[in-house]
Amino acid sequence: MDFKKQFKEGLLYKNPVLVQLLGMCSTLAITTSLFNGIGMGLAVTAILICSNVLISALRNFIPSQIRIAAYITIIAGFVTIVDLALQAFIPALSASLGVFIPLIVVNCIVLGRAEAFASKNTVAASAVDGLCQGIGYTCALIIVCVIRELLGKGTFGGGILNGGEGIRLIPAQFPAMQMVMPVGGFLVLGFVIAGSQKLMMHLEMKIKKKEEAK
Amino acid sequence: MHPIVRINISALLSQNFILVKFYGICPFMGVSKKIDTALGMGMAVTFVMALASAACYLINLLLIALGLEYMQTVAFILVIAALVQVVEMFLKKFVPALYKALGVFLPLITTNCAVLGVVLVNVQEGYNFLLSVVNGAAGGLGFTLAIVLFASVRERVDKTDCPECFKGFPIALIAAGLLALAFMGFSGLKIF
Helix, strand or coil: CCCHHHHHHHHHHCCCCCCCCCCCCHHCCCCHHHHCCCCCCCCCHHHHHHHHHHHHHHHCCCCCCHHHHHHHHHHHHHHHHHHHHHHHCCCHHHHHHHHHHHHHHCCCHHHHHHHHHCCCCHHHHHHHHHHHHHHHHHHHHHHHHHHHHHHHHHHECCCCCCCCEEEEEECCCCHHHHCCCCHHHHHHHHHHHHHHHHHHHHHHHHHHHHHCCC | CHHHHHHHHHHHCCCCCCCCCCCHHHHHHHHCCCCCHHHHHHHHHHHHHHHHHHHHHHHHHHHHHHCHHHHHHHHHHHHHHHHHHHHHHHHHCCCHHHHHHHHHHHHHHHCCHCCCCCCCCHHHCCCCCCHHHHHHHHHHHHHHHHHHHHHHHHHHHCCCCHHHHHCCHHHHHHHHHHHHHHHHHHHHHCCC
């Protein structure tokens, strides 16, 4: 098991949002404050680890014809647990994410990792995979959140820092409200993905140059 | 204004499922390269959304009667998965022409969050049976409208000469952003 490689893949080379382009709905919809981004990221990470572990443990018992239905049921079970736990312990986050918590059931990342990784690998490797992909997803969400919040509200860390107000970086009359509205989601994610593609190309060039030098 | 008219207008324009509420972004991005396929996907989604709204309304009554409201998410997703399967088999057997048109899109719909989304919204808003079905169908039509509009934009966007790192998905997202900006204009519709 190569933890370092899995971590790198989750964070960068196979980042679920920026490279695999999965889980777009939640990435676009809830990334309006840092609080939302971190909360959603951690919720998905927890569900991803649990579902990966259980599906990997059951991988030899689930008949392949009904595996998708079985996976969805397992995932829905964990999503319900997280949903109820958030309602009970962090009601502010639950109210702010709303219907997008139960919609984690149909978040392609969770089902995608179940099908592509957990159904073929050992329990330990699947747990690590869930953690790495979850961290990659959380990081992508945080990047989009920070940009949208800064441009749209002019603050940093809304919902957490400075008693929920966030630290004001741009005076109140300047921010463009549109950036925390749906338009901003599409635009910012477009630019972030373009940036990550640019970074990938740069890294690939570097590797090629190294090989040529050898 | 009559609630049915209100739901129709808001689901189509000011509360469009894709461009304002962000349900169903995956098929919106994945199946929007050609107008024909976009239209097919839209019709299939509309059909399943209306059916799922009806079925899940009844299932929800059963869950409430049994005191199992916390099982809503699990029950709904299973109902939707089963429904999509049944619709697929039914169309294959009895309406082969429609099956041919919608066939490839049907299995994709299970994991379309627009379907689960509309069902959960119906329950949250406490819509009755008729309003649930209307909301499902109107939401599906809003989805179709957005995906067909976007497909026709995208056919042109794909031919443009843009920076290397923007090619493909990023430029499509930015085009979608501009479309969303246009739909934001509808939020001024005071119909409530």
